[in-house]
Amino acid sequence: MPRKKVISINPKTSVPKYRQLIDSILSAIERKTLKKGDKVPSINQICAEFKLSRDTVMFAFNELKAKGILKSQPGKGYYIASTEIQVEERVFVLFDEFNAFKEDLYNSLINSLKGKATVEVYFHHFNYKVFKNLIAESVGNYTSYIIMPAAFDNTNHLLSKLPQDRVYIIDRKKADLERYPVVYQDFEQDFYDALVEGKERIEKYRRLVFVNPGGKEPVERSRGFERFCQENNFKYEIVKSLSGIKPSLWEAYFLISDRDLVEMVKIAKYCKFKLGKKFGIVSFNDTMLKEVVAGGITTISTDFNEMGKTLANMVLSRDKSQIRNKSRMIFRNSL
Template sequence: MITIKSNIGIPKYKQIINSIEESIVSGALKKGDRIPSINEIKNKHKLSRDTVLMAFNELKNRGVIQSIVGKGYYISSENVNVRQKIFLLFDELNAFKEDLYNALKDSLGEAIELEIYFHHFNKDIFKKLILDNVGNYSYYVIMPANLKNTKEIIDNLPSEKVFVLDQMHHDLSAFPAVYQNFEKALYNNLKLVKHRIENYQRLYLVNNENKQPKGMLSGFTKFCKDNDLEGSIVENLKDKLPKSGDLYIIPDDKNLLRIIKKMKEVKLVLSKDIGIISYNDTLLKELVEGGITTISTDFNTMGKRLAEMILNKEHKQIENPNKLIIRNSL
């Protein structure tokens, strides 16, 4: 199964990789089959342990083999064309995260495989997913969301293989990242429509502190203070009955649909009676009620730029652009 030759100009660790790949392609090895152990290969071919381990680590990072504690190494994929395998940890799946995923996948190319996981804003799940996958991937793309003290968990990964996505916490500033500046985005874009905001009597930010970025809250608070406006924070709109003169800034889609439904129930007219500014643009927001005004980052650009950083091994922190799209709701 393993063929090693001297003086042929191919490193011996690469010959181990080639031997295993050829066995998979020929059908001699199939998914689930056990391969010889590190010690078996080392002793039979008189190699150093590091040489064999280097080969196994590369195959493991590409997802071709996996290790099972106490049992050994097994074939986990018959796709030998994958050159790299990337661990992608998102907070949750939604329409714009799907755009981000697709842009990243398309920009990386077919030789790089993405495996996506979700922590759902749960730190225990975040920790388990990372610790269970240490050493299994070529790179790790981590979306920490607003979870606190994630560095102590992320530090279990090789630092040169980690990229941070979307939210950039102070303690993660040593890692390369493509991130959103939520405070600046909210503040600056609200400032652009201050003349419209002043047509309303009450200004609300819907903010669930377990899910929404802290920068969004600080940007809203700063805008209200600098412009002498009274702003209120509400956790959700489940029990909130809209009144004429209300303006809502709504980061999540569930509360957006709630307020539109209640608005119709009490016969209020969007834009005239109440205003809505949503976060993150989707096709739904372009069409519903004649269009919902949004503050949105460009998730396609985020995915493409992250792919460039991975492919070029760039170590930068890049702020992703955002824009205000004014529609019928304001």
């Protein structure tokens, strides 16, 4: 049996060599490349081919023996004693920030992995240095890695330190990370599709305003908004904040920030604009609170519970798919 199908060592990653050796043999068993009774490459073969010390290989083999995976026969070498692999799944999760809808995503992920894996969650808060350090510190400590790069581009050189077949990207599809499995939102198409879905309610408004603060927010949403408005001859405006804005009747506002949502509800109340009649509000990212605020806020949102379930299934099944988690408009009284 060719050794290259069994052992794989990447000298460029910071994952310890003994851990790569263990993972190679376990992976070969999972793929059925190695079966019970099969002989594995000898210590001398592995040392010579991959330039490893004898101690490194022995450390890995001893751990596999302790797990009951390998057995040794004096003078003959090491053989697969069992293919019943029970690897403790430890999942590293790196989110951008914590908020109400991320809590829904996290809880869904945790509940779906309950009893099957332990999960440790971290936040980079859109700080690249924190993002970089957390990934570096996680290397070799987990069996799977769920990464939310958010607005960061060109992060492949950081993620390449992690085992490629154990990394899952979440929320955004990145050009430099296209080789990784991902559960993502298509922000441009999602916004456009939601507006088409709500067109019947939107048509009565004379002007549509999208308040997009920019920065950490995906720029693709603006393209989806513009495309819908231009195709359907709506008067529209895209602004970064509510500063200097004087809302009028027969306008509908699309708000990313929950702070802007609260401010706009207060403005509408002060001006005695009845939401959903001659004045409309749509918020992004649904939460339980938006079901009851001001009689119910219409939202454009992906299903974060579904996203968590999909991620959990991918981790447990080693699924390598790229799955779009679609958004939809959830109609309530504010539109």
